[in-house]
Amino acid sequence: MTTPPLACLAHTAGRPLPLSGITASTSLPDTYAQLWDEWGPVARVELEPGVNAWLVMGHQELRALVRNERVFSRDARNWADWINGVVKPDSGLGPMMFYRDNVIGADGPKHRRLRRPLDAALAAVDHRQVRRAVERTCRERIEVFRHRGHADLVGEYSQSVALLALAEMSGLNPQEGQDLLAALAKLFGSADDSQEGNQQFEAILAQLIHARRAAPGKDLATALVQHPDLRSHSEILQSLVVLISAGQQTLSAWISRALWLMLTDPRFESRLRGGRLGIDDALDDVLWRDPPMTHFPARYALMDTELGGRRIARGDALILGLAAANADPRIHPAGMEREIGNRSHLGWSAGPHRCPAETPARLIARTAVEQALHGLPGIRLTGTESTAPSPWMRHLASLPVGFTPTTSPTT
Ligand code: HEM
Known part of the structure; x- marks a missing residue:
């Protein structure tokens, strides 16, 4: 637009x-x-x-x-x-x-009780495991379009990489991650099946919670299931829903904005060609100038x-x-x-509701940007990027790029 x-x-x-x-x-x-x-x-x-x-x-x-x-x-x-x-x-x-x-709608002691399990679960994330999973997901995505020489890095990359990374961090296997992606596509699509998408989304996560009660793993779902502060299945489910829904759009926006910056801003372009990518610098620059949440709702005055x-x-x-x-x-x-x-x-806000996911979010975003820049030789912007209208975010709706077509993995 x-x-x-x-x-x-x-x-x-x-x-x-x-x-x-x-x-x-x-x-x-x-x-x-x-x-x-x-x-x-x-x-x-x-x-x-x-x-x-x-x-x-x-x-x-x-x-x-x-x-x-x-x-x-x-x-x-x-x-x-x-x-x-x-x-x-x-x-x-x-x-x-x-x-x-x-957790998002709560204040004071109730907020702290619902927040502790999220902080504990995110702190226990195994960084090497997440990095490997994100690398694999990115390579699989790139594999779909590498031979073509062009792609839209929002629709075909950042959105799905963000969701699949969160799904795997939560404890879903790659196929279940794809099912979650399909459910979300229905949920946010304009067709009549959006209710069905919502039900499928929650059903996949509810099933994961049952599975982790029976067989614990090293993932967010297990950490939430085992946390003494969560009192019911519903609280565990809502915690998982919040983690995935708060993370997907923000992560996708961060990845695509950082890629856009690296392809368009001479400060980063020259580093790209010189081999010093400066990905963390680009990620920080985005958080300063165009944070994934431009405007965030809200606080309500009590007096x-x-x-x-x-x-x-x-x-x-x-x-x-x-x-x-x-x-x-x-x-x-x-x-x-x-x-x-x-x-x-x-960019992460501040105070008791400050985003709890800064460290894993950076790990996922850095890996996704790195994989696109390494996996698509000669990558360049080929069209005008567009933004999706919203009072809250300035997401890129598309990021058209061209690159040298390849048939076998380069990394
Ligand atoms: C990728 C970049 C991200 C940015 C820039 C970001 C930013 C934010 C912001 C601004 C808030 C609002 C804080 C407030 O109300 O004051 C927030 C809250 C939250 N974020 Fe993130 N976020 C990101 C990624 C993620 C990810 C990947 C997850 C989950 C894995 C996540 C989970 C949450 C949760 C659960 C809250 C609510 C915290 C609470 O109310 O106590 N975020 N985030």
Whole structure:
């Protein structure tokens, strides 16, 4: 899709800008600067017609927001627009914003109880095993199109590699991983079988939990089954669902953005040709400039309060402006160019809900980028990449590349 130029956004000055328009703007830094001029570090934005929220753009203000659970709750049942029926049950905001009885929707002691098993399971991941599995998955994907000389590295690579890596880390074998991929394709497809896809997705994971109770393995499912803090089959299942659904799109976005950067940005291109790939630098650069979650929902004010000079009313929704906070001019006195190697960005958020999967996510993403660059000789961008519209993410919808066709593995 084509993204609206800044001029299209500017004509709405005086009333809140739509969040989806901000996400899709051709220059995020310019759009944030415009918002900052008008509002300061906390801006009023429109989530859908008639539903507004605060976009927290200041680095310091965002950290204060996510660290203060006693004032800003993660539980969407505190959202005034939801309580008052302003947001309809079938709103497109539902999947990302409505309350879910899982780690994401919980605060305080309940959150910590549901979070401990995730932290423990992810910390126990065997890095060598994951790396080997991801390498194999990437080679199998590349095998499908290597003879062709061209591919779309989102549709044919990053999306499936991300899901299959998470499936295998969870404990599914490669065939079950493919079944999970097929179920997700139905779930997110536009056809009538999306409910069926959802049921299949949960059924595959429920079966895995039963299998690991009987025969433990070295995987996320086993770690969750054995953790004393999870009290029921449903809590174990929801933990596994959250891990896979929170991880798939973000991982796919990170892999494809880093590949795009390495193919288009001269800083990385020259390293690519010189043999020093700088993949970790590219991954960090993405987390600074175009983090997989551009805007993340949400916190809900439990009382009238103040943030960044704005009066926040009880029940207001506040959106985490992760990309905006990374670009906060107050933390970049020398400009963003100098930030390679510095990991104080907010791509993973902060506070008690900070992403628990940074280490395995980096391992998977690094391996997937490396395998594409090594496995596709002469790789280059051949068309215009496109982005998928969303208020929350700036995912590449496609990444068309060409390369020298090969018939046998080069690695
Ligand atoms: C690949 C890049 C990824 C990025 C940039 C990312 C980013 C984030 C962000 C911004 C949050 C929200 C934190 C908040 O509410 O303050 C989050 C939460 C979460 N992420 Fe990630 N994530 C990534 C990958 C993954 C992966 C691979 C997994 C699973 C294996 C995962 C599992 C989770 C979970 C379970 C939460 C909820 C944590 C909680 O509420 O306590 N993420 N992530």
